Amino acid sequence: MIRFILSKLLYLIPTFLGITIIAFSFVRILPGDPVLLMAGERGVTPERHAELSAQLGYDQPIVMQYFEFLGRLLQGDMGNSLVTKKPVLDEFLTLFPATVELGLCAILIATVIGVTVGVLAAIRRGSWFDQISMTLALVGFSMPIFWWGLLLIIFFSGILGWTPVSGRISLLYYFPDATGFMLIDSLLSGQKGAFTSALSHLILPSLVLATIPLAVIARQTRSAMLEVMGEDYVRTARAKGMPQYRVIGIHALRNAMVPVVTTIGLQIGVLMAGAILTETIFSWPGIGKWMIDSISRRDYPVVQSGLLLIAALVMIVNLLVDLTYGLINPRIRVK
Amino acid sequence: MALLNIKNLTVKFATATGSFTAVDGIDVHVDRGEVLAIVGESGSGKSVSMLAVMGLLPDTASITADEMTYDGRDISNLSASERRTLIGREITMIFQEPVASLNPSFTVGFQIEEVLRLNLGLSRRDAQSRALDLFRAVGIPEPEAKIKAYPHQMSGGQCQRVMIAIAIASNPRLLIADEPTTALDVTIQKQILDLLMKLQEDYGMALILITHDMGVVAETADRVVVQYQGKKMEEADVLSLFENPQSPYTRALLSALPEHATGDRLPTVSDFFAQETAR
Amino acid sequence: MSDTSNLAAPVKLSDAAIRRRMLAEFWFYFSQNRGAVIGLAVFICLVLTAVFAAALAPHDPTTQYREALLVPPVWAEGGSTQFLLGTDAVGRDMLSRLIFGAQYSLFIGIVVVSIALFGGVIIGLLAGFFGGWIDSVIMRMMDVILAFPSLLLALVLVAVLGPGLTNAMIAIAIVYQPHFARLTRAAVMSEMKREYVSAARVAGAGNLRLMFKTILPNCLGPLIVQATLSFSSAVLDSAALGFLGMGAQPPSPEWGTMLAEAREFILRAWWVVTFPGLAILISVLAINLMGDGLRDALDPKLKRS
Numbered sequence A: 001m002i003r004f005i006l007s008k009l010l011y012l013i014p015t016f017l018g019i020t021i022i023a024f025s026f027v028r029i030l031p032g033d034p035v036l037l038m039a040g041e042r043g044v045t046p047e048r049h050a051e052l053s054a055q056l057g058y059d060q061p062i063v064m065q066y067f068e069f070l071g072r073l074l075q076g077d078m079g080n081s082l083v084t085k086k087p088v089l090d091e092f093l094t095l096f097p098a099t100v101e102l103g104l105c106a107i108l109i110a111t112v113i114g115v116t117v118g119v120l121a122a123i124r125r126g127s128w129f130d131q132i133s134m135t136l137a138l139v140g141f142s143m144p145i146f147w148w149g150l151l152l153i154i155f156f157s158g159i160l161g162w163t164p165v166s167g168r169i170s171l172l173y174y175f176p177d178a179t180g181f182m183l184i185d186s187l188l189s190g191q192k193g194a195f196t197s198a199l200s201h202l203i204l205p206s207l208v209l210a211t212i213p214l215a216v217i218a219r220q221t222r223s224a225m226l227e228v229m230g231e232d233y234v235r236t237a238r239a240k241g242m243p244q245y246r247v248i249g250i251h252a253l254r255n256a257m258v259p260v261v262t263t264i265g266l267q268i269g270v271l272m273a274g275a276i277l278t279e280t281i282f283s284w285p286g287i288g289k290w291m292i293d294s295i296s297r298r299d300y301p302v303v304q305s306g307l308l309l310i311a312a313l314v315m316i317v318n319l320l321v322d323l324t325y326g327l328i329n330p331r332i333r334v335k
Numbered sequence B: 001m002a003l004l005n006i007k008n009l010t011v012k013f014a015t016a017t018g019s020f021t022a023v024d025g026i027d028v029h030v031d032r033g034e035v036l037a038i039v040g041e042s043g044s045g046k047s048v049s050m051l052a053v054m055g056l057l058p059d060t061a062s063i064t065a066d067e068m069t070y071d072g073r074d075i076s077n078l079s080a081s082e083r084r085t086l087i088g089r090e091i092t093m094i095f096q097e098p099v100a101s102l103n104p105s106f107t108v109g110f111q112i113e114e115v116l117r118l119n120l121g122l123s124r125r126d127a128q129s130r131a132l133d134l135f136r137a138v139g140i141p142e143p144e145a146k147i148k149a150y151p152h153q154m155s156g157g158q159c160q161r162v163m164i165a166i167a168i169a170s171n172p173r174l175l176i177a178d179e180p181t182t183a184l185d186v187t188i189q190k191q192i193l194d195l196l197m198k199l200q201e202d203y204g205m206a207l208i209l210i211t212h213d214m215g216v217v218a219e220t221a222d223r224v225v226v227q228y229q230g231k232k233m234e235e236a237d238v239l240s241l242f243e244n245p246q247s248p249y250t251r252a253l254l255s256a257l258p259e260h261a262t263g264d265r266l267p268t269v270s271d272f273f274a275q276e277t278a279r
Numbered sequence C: 001m002s003d004t005s006n007l008a009a010p011v012k013l014s015d016a017a018i019r020r021r022m023l024a025e026f027w028f029y030f031s032q033n034r035g036a037v038i039g040l041a042v043f044i045c046l047v048l049t050a051v052f053a054a055a056l057a058p059h060d061p062t063t064q065y066r067e068a069l070l071v072p073p074v075w076a077e078g079g080s081t082q083f084l085l086g087t088d089a090v091g092r093d094m095l096s097r098l099i100f101g102a103q104y105s106l107f108i109g110i111v112v113v114s115i116a117l118f119g120g121v122i123i124g125l126l127a128g129f130f131g132g133w134i135d136s137v138i139m140r141m142m143d144v145i146l147a148f149p150s151l152l153l154a155l156v157l158v159a160v161l162g163p164g165l166t167n168a169m170i171a172i173a174i175v176y177q178p179h180f181a182r183l184t185r186a187a188v189m190s191e192m193k194r195e196y197v198s199a200a201r202v203a204g205a206g207n208l209r210l211m212f213k214t215i216l217p218n219c220l221g222p223l224i225v226q227a228t229l230s231f232s233s234a235v236l237d238s239a240a241l242g243f244l245g246m247g248a249q250p251p252s253p254e255w256g257t258m259l260a261e262a263r264e265f266i267l268r269a270w271w272v273v274t275f276p277g278l279a280i281l282i283s284v285l286a287i288n289l290m291g292d293g294l295r296d297a298l299d300p301k302l303k304r305s
Helices: A002-029 A034-039 A046-056 A062-074 A088-123 A128-141 A145-159 A182-189 A194-229 A232-239 A244-282 A287-296 A300-328 B046-054 B080-086 B108-118 B124-137 B156-168 B186-203 B214-220 B238-243 B248-255 B269-278 C015-031 C034-051 C094-130 C132-147 C150-161 C165-192 C195-202 C207-243 C255-265 C270-298
Strands: B004-015 B018-030 B035-039 B061-064 B067-070 B091-094 B174-178 B206-211 B223-228 B231-237
Touching (some): A002 A062, A002 A300, A088 A194, A128 A194, A145 A244, A182 A194, A194 A244, A300 C132, B035 B214, B046 B206, B186 B214, B214 B238, B231 B238, B248 B269, C094 C132, C094 C165, C094 C270, C165 C207, C195 C207
Parallel strands (some): B035 B223, B174 B206
Antiparallel strands (some): B004 B067
């Protein structure tokens, strides 16, 4: 088991370096003078240009520049946003909890509903429930989620008026950021109605973001369960006189969850892409929206470092998924 | 009165290419404390008939019988909960692939204590000590350590011993063993068979032994049923079967024993039939 | 009992006949899946719509009818038979735009899959065939690409290259390539262990011949399935890029771009939002249904009861 963990960690290093190389190259690939790009739209005098070049290190060989970039990176210095002039890392950390809250909520919905539907579809294979739920899963999987979000806004916010259209909480409420998680902070603030407001703002974006993972998890769970239910040990459990709930819920499910957990973990990486679209539609102030805005505003330090941070995050999540897999698969966990 | 009595059992499977008859009108009965061997080639339906009795066949199977009784009770139309009062308690079964038959995600201790706690109502402490006793009874060395082991850490023979321990935990009156030694090493085969016979005698259970090995039949059975392609070919007590086989198929099986090999080829069933038609 | 004399001499089939048999067998399995057949039918309609767009569309997709801004669909109040599905904010006919949009979607799908397939297969062949450090380096590079969320990487690439349809297609193709590379590599590696490869090598086949003529034809199954999946993902991702303003630019009638323009009218004019998205959904669904059917048909042992 230790060897398993170590090998996974070691494997991360070249991948991480590769990510930094890509992020580093990004600004260098841009057409035009990088110094001018970094300086912004005001333009620079020739002296200032030379000064900036030296400062940003553009007069040095590219390899040196890369190592300097890497060095600064490891110290947490990712430059400043061209728009807000604040450190990129600080902005990332401020906006990060919003995306995490959205993502956690989405993956929770997707897992609970997806696994339940998948198990039921597998138990009642070929029934109308199975056919309808798997067809719906395919539809969810084929859905352009930016459109789906818009439709839900039309229906629930426009026609029914049940949910708000944008933001994390009604503007009526203001309280300091304790954790960055609106649900928790609103509860902590003690203000009447704050929590309900936070919840009503969270629910629609979470549902939209959860749609594709839910579909994938449901399909995966069903196929994993079907495979497991045909195994000899499930027959043994029945031969032992175990009741159906135990055969399915303990003997079968425990083994089916092994590949499903991997799927759930991989979907977290996919969530990041979905978050970009969802946050844009719902004006949810998270990392996805930040990236989109920065790209359209040509805020290159943000784009470069944001890309890096998000990729590093996905890498860490995938590592955790791999480790979890090692934990729940007894063949790897024990000897 | 027979312990298990089956008359005219037919099992059909609905497949993509039509209906397939795996078992075609066979009669089987076992008396208390008797050892019955069901012999046949692969595809003879010997496992399917017993799986049908246990209720372990998939939904695509349709089972019909004139009579299917256990201890005088009709067991052909039981509800799931009624069935569970018998299966796993009075009637138990062990299977051909012992490692695959155990759940890879749980320790073997968990899998036997589960039966003791749910079927026999033992407390956790009692179940643990009884599990150790059972492991000793089936000859597993170092039972305290093995209780915490996972199936993939144990050999095929040890896993089969665990399966047997699970099967005898509830003191069953009928144990069905579906080719219990086929997947094991030859040296282990004898040990497992001896164990089964010893337990059968100690506990006084009826034992249905499904096998394709005539040698095993000779050493263990009181009575034998010979099956071929879902039909019963012959039924007799073991001595009569070997000395005076009635059905030509039985004679073919006996002639295919390795002991009867002459020259450089092992005899097969089709060889026998070829000889018979040539005569 | 058995009669050994009635074995006829085996008939040798021509290559063409063998191919026809394989196709017939494939179709037999494929057609058993109702969804897949429906998907295929819808896809064919899509292709026909794209090919005959000019003939089918009642209006030109870029013509703006100044007097007919935000006209509802024909069945709603205020609708007109001139614009069956209504008009958008600058008076363009929705139906015609949707029909021409099919051209974009199909074009994008074909181009993206072709590039990703071509590049990915070559990379995968090289990695799987040569193994060793070539394999490690190549696979590490693929892993780096895969570490980025696909849409994000495509977005950044487009930001670098400049917004537009061509750049969007290239960006998406680059992001999809690792999937094909991995698949090809895995298939190649398992085929390499088979005897027919050693036999061909012993018979003197060179590396290139081995790679393309011997091994590759046997890896086609999973590649075809992945290609369908990538086709539908490409349609979705390019629509997403269009929606974010990074893909096909207005006034192109690309479905995602149409949604971007429609966003501010969602509460006023539902048809401007609903129909383009519906078009995307139906197309992607059809392709995914086909993909499911293809997977079942190409590997029948997995699903037969």
